[in-house]
Amino acid sequence: MMPTRILLATCLLLAALTTRAEPVAYIGATVHPVSGPTMADAAVLVEDGRITAIGDDLQLPGNARIIDLSGLHLYPGMVHAGTVLGLTEIGSVAGTDDTTETGQINAAIRAEIGINHDSMLFAPNVTGGLLTAHVVPRGGLIRGSSAVIGLAGWNWEDMTLHAPAGMHIAFPRGAADDEEDEDLALIDQTLDAARAWGRAMSAHRDGGAPEPAPNDQLAALLPLIEGEGRLFLHADRERDMHAALDWAEHQGFEDVVLVGGPDLQHLAERLATADVPVILTGAHVMPQRGWEPYDAAYVAAAALHEAGVRFAMTDGGSGFTAGNARHIPFQAGMAVAFGLDREAALKSVTQWPAEIIGVGDQLGTLEAGKRATFFAASGSPLEATTQITRAWIDGEEYDFSRDRQRRLYQRYKSRPQPGE
């Protein structure tokens, strides 16, 4: 008779070895594909980390391993469209903070190469249903390129799903009111320099002209300039947002995502007409002005949705919010309290962010062909009273005991009572 512990370890080892080899059928759950109607008591079939079929009358292959999720709800993993998860550990300890490069022009910064795959902030987010994140650098005017990562992996290369996901430019505050804004002039000069550098490089490659001096900052801007890269344009006030869109049009950038706060609602018609998707940096923010209605930030999402603007809901993505990036559904839930329909709220933390950050073909919904990245819960993830019980990333079940918070909880919960 093998001791239980060894038996368990053997089983786990076998499970790990066989995860990718055999088809796995997740049965009994209420499945929420997000892309289509909810199915009670449906099955999801997974092979090699991908979903191969979903339905309520699937023929399961004979060799399929069965995972019974009766009584639970299955949702696509939540997707955070803008966070510094992986780049920060303890906000007040500078040595652990890699979120913000110094200086104004940081085009060459690549977010993914600073990601600490063993950050203690990852596990609590995974056990909260957040399985994919868009990691965004925060320093300067031209901030660098972001990366989309899965929240589990053996190192940052292993975690990275899509990089560069796009270039991030912070539209200078005040440029809307000042045609001679120095910060905007610096951005323009940098882009012009990058164009010139790109032309010089082409001339060197195609016509044997002398090679221009290497320049990482300018080279990093080429995808954006050549129309191959997405631009994430950050602005926070209505006037700046309008000016930022005008500027992007003037620069000829066509693949633009506007990132900002509740003022986005005031541009809803324009955004819908121009087909510009947005990242809304939260519902849990104060109205920006004293005279605004108390619910100014709460109603922003509903206003965007009503106008037909695709949006992702985030929490602003600061170092302070990274640890609880898992709670973006509550921001979406607050928008539901103020007029957003539930389906759209769920999409704003799954399908739409996946599309907006360039991984809509792989993530954000439960559909055949997509990554088997999903979680099981007792109910809707929009509710704080819901328990999230299990999660899988690319078909691999995540070990919830990796969550340090859970371990501390278990340990102190089992502290002997006084007098025991």
Add this chain to the structure above:
Amino acid sequence: MKHMIKILTLAAVLTLAGPAAAYDIEAWNSAIPDQPEHVLIRNATLWTADEAGILEQADLLIHRGRIERIGEDLRAPRAAVEIDASGRHVTPGLIDAHSHAAITGGINESSLISTAMVHIGDVINADSINIYRQMAGGLTTMHLMHGSANAIGGQNVIVKLRWGADPDDMIIDGQPGVIKFALGENPKQSNWQPDTPRYPNSRQGVNQIIDEKFQTAREYAEQHAEPSGRDRVPPRPSLEMDVLVDILEGEIDVHSHGYRADEFIALLRTAERHGFRIKALHHVLEGYKVADEMAEHGAGGSTFSDWYGFKYEARDAIPYNAALMHERGVLTSLNSDNPELARRMNVEAAKTVRYGGMEEHEALKLVTANPARQLGLSERIGRLAEGLDADIVIWNGSPLSVTSRVDQTWIDGRRYFDRQRDLEARERWEDERQRLIALVRAESEADEEDEAEEKPESPDADVPEAESDPDPDPDRGMNVLRKLLGGA
């Protein structure tokens, strides 16, 4: 500056004269709502936060600002204001046990390690828009606290969110004295470089200074207790020591900011040595590690639902903290420490259901009955029970649902917030704003015409903008107004 004054004058004239005056979203000209003799709320789901639990299809009768009766099919007294709350939920007004949301100027008198003599009650900002916005989220009471710069901070004050009242009229009468202590990184000044170094720089030092202050206070009390005679000069009075003596005598409750298990035990033991008790530990992120010690001492815990990792002493914070402390017999509440968060304390409570499996009605107590007990006001606020203040919130769904909204907030049986009324008033506010903007535009255009005609009187006089600036900004007045209104 000239423009500034002009605009302010305009605003004053408009608000006094305009039809919007009664509804302008500013406290100074918001009338205190009427207090009907009787209010009867019918057919509600009542979350009593009391032994009665959750009552379905129940009625609640308010008489002159107090809850008079709870029951079924109550008879409406004559001329009672009746509210049909079918399908809606009613809870006690939410209480924020740790707030800095309506304080004028500095939160901290951060000069000395002990500033027991200062009082937040002196600097209540009754005009803070935070009051209205938090009330719109169901908050009715907040514990306005000194900051955490000093081991012994200042005295606090417990106020109701009576929007439109004078500062003194927000203060709940008959409240116990309350004072803020602080442990750990903030009094140690760990996260910034002070101009002049200050003792202490370690947790041991923080504890030592608190111990020393109380030794001094006890000596001071003894000296003052001795009869003064002809041959004895009475000791010098000290405002600081008077407060510490009040703590020793149980007249003032200590609420201490802190994060780590070690510093909690140290403070509890120091207090025990000097013969007083700590009423509540705040933030208390490692409270779950010493919950038994806290319960034995009688210290409550007032924590964040889920903050962690923002500084080193918050590294071991877990969202299960509230549930775990509660489970081990600690009187537990949740607080905001943040005016934005204070608008949704119901959601903070809901998180304890996810993290730690708290029962829903118990979870609601974390932001109602429990903070009321921690603040020594459990016979006044925090529950739906006969005889208590009529501070209630009407929700359009379960108060623990993230997707629920506050319809009305009542304080002292007065309807301070009503979403319907707020929506109606917005049009008037917007109307007034547009009229102000139009006036300022007209003013600034008139000014520019005047200035263009003016000649400088001497070379020393201010050169008018029309001459120095070949392209006068037609939006100059607008920009001043924008600054006043905070952007846009």
